[in-house]
Amino acid sequence: MSKQKSYFRNNIDAMSGYTPGEQPKDMKYVKLNTNENPYPPSPAVAKAMKSFCTDRLRLYPDPLACELRKTIADIFRLKPENIIVGNGSDDILTITTRAFVGEGEPLASFEPSYSLYPVLAELQACRCIKIPLRYDGDFHIPPDSAEKAKDARLFYIARPNAPTGTLFPIDEIKKICRKFKGVVFVDEAYADFADDNCVGLLKEFPNLIVGRTLSKSYSLAGLRLGYALASREIIEGMMKVKDSYNVGMLVQALAVAALKDRKYFNETKKKICRTRAFLVKSLNEKGFEVCGSQSNFVFAAPPDNDGGGLYRRLKKNGILVRYFKGPVTGRFVRITVGTDGEIRTLLRNT
Numbered sequence: 015m016s017k018q019k020s021y022f023r024n025n026i027d028a029m030s031g032y033t034p035g036e037q038p039k040d041m042k043y044v045k046l047n048t049n050e051n052p053y054p055p056s057p058a059v060a061k062a063m064k065s066f067c068t069d070r071l072r073l074y075p076d077p078l079a080c081e082l083r084k085t086i087a088d089i090f091r092l093k094p095e096n097i098i099v100g101n102g103s104d105d106i107l108t109i110t111t112r113a114f115v116g117e118g119e120p121l122a123s124f125e126p127s128y129s130l131y132p133v134l135a136e137l138q139a140c141r142c143i144k145i146p147l148r149y150d151g152d153f154h155i156p157p158d159s160a161e162k163a164k165d166a167r168l169f170y171i172a173r174p175n176a177p178t179g180t181l182f183p184i185d186e187i188k189k190i191c192r193k194f195k196g197v198v199f200v201d202e203a204y205a206d207f208a209d210d211n212c213v214g215l216l217k218e219f220p221n222l223i224v225g226r227t228l229s230k231s232y233s234l235a236g237l238r239l240g241y242a243l244a245s246r247e248i249i250e251g252m253m254k255v256k257d258s259y260n261v262g263m264l265v266q267a268l269a270v271a272a273l274k275d276r277k278y279f280n281e282t283k284k285k286i287c288r289t290r291a292f293l294v295k296s297l298n299e300k301g302f303e304v305c306g307s308q309s310n311f312v313f314a315a316p317p318d319n320d321g322g323g324l325y326r327r328l329k330k331n332g333i334l335v336r337y338f339k340g341p342v343t344g345r346f347v348r349i350t351v352g353t354d355g356e357i358r359t360l361l362r363n364t
Contacts, residue, residue: 029136032129035336044359046350047334049176049204049311051233053285053353056278059234062271066264075263082266085273086241090213095246098253099269101260103203103227103240107134107170110223110242112255114168114197115140122163123170124155126177126343128201131170149342152306153180160193169194172201174208177338177348179307181208184215191219197248199223204309206231206283207290213243220245230310231283232272239269286310290351296361303345315345316364324364331363 020027035048083094100106111134115121120141123131127147135142145162147153153175156162163169169190174181191198202224205211212224223244229235239261242252261269272279294312297304301317316324325337325347336348349360 023139025136025139029133032133036334038334042332043329044333044352044356046352046356046360047336047348048235049230049309049348049350050235051230051282051286051310052351052356053233053282055233056272056275058271058275058278059268062268063264066267070263073263074259075261075266077259079261079266082261082270082273083241085270086243089273090243092216092243093246096216096243096249097241098244098249098256099239099241099261099266100256101240101265102229102238103201103225104130105238105256105260106225106240106242107131107199107201108137109252109256110197110199110225111135111138111140111168113252116167120166121168121170122166124159124172124175126153126175126338126340127170128172128176129338146342147175147178147180151303153178155182155186155190160190163194163196166194167196169196169198170201171198172203173212174202174204174307174309176204176309177311177336177343177346178305178313179204179309179311180305181210181308184210184212187212188215188218191215191222194221197221197223199225199242201225203227204230204311206279207287207310208308216243216245220247223248228269228272231286232279233282234269234272237265237268239265286351289354289357292354293349293351293357293361296357297364300361300364302364305346311348311350313346313348316347319345321346328360328363333360333363335360 079099083097086097087094115138117139120143121135122143124147125144132142143166145159148156200212223242225242227240294304297314303315305313321337321344328335
């Protein structure tokens with residue numbers, strides 16, 4: 015019997031796609047696997063939702079998201095022309111890949127890092143140059159990274175890195191921005207939990223884009239809102255390839271409410287960072303090998319170096335963490351920083 019003809023493009027037919035973290039249908043698990051914020055969104059979000067006039071939903075949203083972009087610009091002391099928003103940061107990554115990398119051209123990323131980057135390359139029918147990070151108890155950028163990526167049009171750098179939580183030194187990011195001839199996208203999905211960020215480099219490097227999300231530090235993973243900061247010229251080009259109405263009216267209104275509540279944002283962030291320090295200390299005392307984390311998760315290898323075994327045991331006991339197969343990552347599990355109570359439950363089972 016002959017094989018049925020595929021209707022898909024060859025590159026789509028050959029790819030396996032991105033695998034998100036498990037989202038259980040029931041709530042019996044202590045869920046520490048997808049780096050969601052354990053605390054609710056700002057009360058200002060609920061207030062904005064309650065006062066939202068639903069009759070407006072019959073109209074299309076503002077395609078330029080003017081009020082939202084101005085709110086973000088005010089936070090970073092930039093101009094709205096330096097901001098683009100999207101349906102989650104994954105939408106921003108898709109826009110970026112579409113804008114800067116043509117079919118057959120390469121993009122670059124580190125390994126291990128966010129596994130969506132090579133999937134975006136496959137979708138665009140382009141190549142992905144994977145540059146292995148150095149490991150010596152923590153993960154480091156190789157000194158010749160810009161040279162290894164020299165043929166790429168776009169360089170994705172997650173900082174803090176996922177899944178390791180590593181905050182690469184800002185001087186190394188500067189070095190790559192100077193030497194790399196293409197566009198450098200620093201993915202700062204977790205930067206609000208870190209000691210510093212790359213937003214201040216935008217004035218120095220016209221080839222730099224900084225990506226952010228409201229999924230982690232603002233407790234709005236279910237809302238889907240991401241954004242990027244860059245020069246006016248880069249944002250103008252990205253605007254050409256985004257979907258016309260890629261951020262809904264209600265999403266824009268709730269995002270503005272969350273972003274303006276700086277007090278709640280800072281309080282929640284501090285709580286997560288305190289719990290992270292407790293988790294790291296406790297795991298070290300249990301003999302785990304814990305990578306330095308500047309995010310809302312930790313990447314840790316149990317004493318027997320069997321990350322897969324620990325993942326299965328924890329799941330059996332009602333606790334979900336994330337496991338990444340592979341010669342480098344297979345020893346580890348990634349643990350989201352939950353509430354103090356959730357972390358104590360985890361520790362009792364490790």
